[in-house]
Amino acid sequence: MHTVKHWFSHSLAAQALVLFVLGLGLGAVFRRDGHPAIWAVQSLLYTAVIVGILAYQRRRASRATGARPDTLIDLGRRIRHREVPEDPEERAVMRWLVEDQLGKMERGSRWQPYWLGVMGLIAVGMLVLGVTTGSPAFPVVFAVGVIVFCCWIVWMRKRAIERYQHMRSALRERG
Incomplete structure (x- = not known):
């Protein structure tokens, strides 16, 4: 595997x-x-x-x-597993990756409530259409799926931010 x-x-x-x-x-x-x-x-x-x-x-x-793509992929795995590399060059590359990802997540955080609101409006709209047409089964399943998807997105984002912040502090400690 x-x-x-x-x-x-x-x-x-x-x-x-x-x-x-x-x-x-x-x-x-x-x-x-x-x-x-x-x-x-x-x-x-x-x-x-x-x-x-x-x-x-x-x-x-x-x-x-300045690193190869394979190295970046391996460093991404190490970030997920919270492993700090011993090699100073790898630490520098990992530091860049962590800062880059945290920057993207922080910039995207201001749009998250709007995207979640749009998803909620879509779910509510589907429910209203389902009730008015007389077949609410699919819209209810769709609305529950949208709610579960939004909760999953929020949870995964929170988890990723915690990982990157942990790795940022671990990289600062190792200097």
């Missing part, structure tokens, strides 16, 4: 394959009346956009730190 996780986290091709298959499956579920070629083209388009964004982010971080 370790090798599969390692291969998946280090290989954009593996991530692209999974994204393509998921997109194809979702296209088949939500567009049953469409032609399978349309599912494949849409999935390919979505996969290309997402992989392009991932490649850009990896290249940006690699250029900013």
Whole structure:
């Protein structure tokens, strides 16, 4: 299992394959009346956009730190496991990663209430539509799913901020 996780986290091709298959499956579920070629083209388009964004982010971080993308991925794993590297160069790269991610999260925090509000409005709108059309089963499930998704986002964000703040203080202690 370790090798599969390692291969998946280090290989954009593996991530692209999974994204393509998921997109194809979702296209088949939500567009049953469409032609399978349309599912494949849409999935390919979505996969290309997402992989392009991932490649850009990896290249940006690699250029900013001077480290290889594989090193950055390993340092990301170490941050998740709260392991401080012994090598001063790796600590410097990790310090940059931690500061970069914390900066992004702090900048994004001012928009979080608005995004959660929009998600709440969508859930309420679906409930109202379901009640007015006489079929509230799907809207209720959708609203519960939206609420669970929003709670999960808030929880994951809080957890990530705690990890990065812990790593920031651990890196300062080790100097």
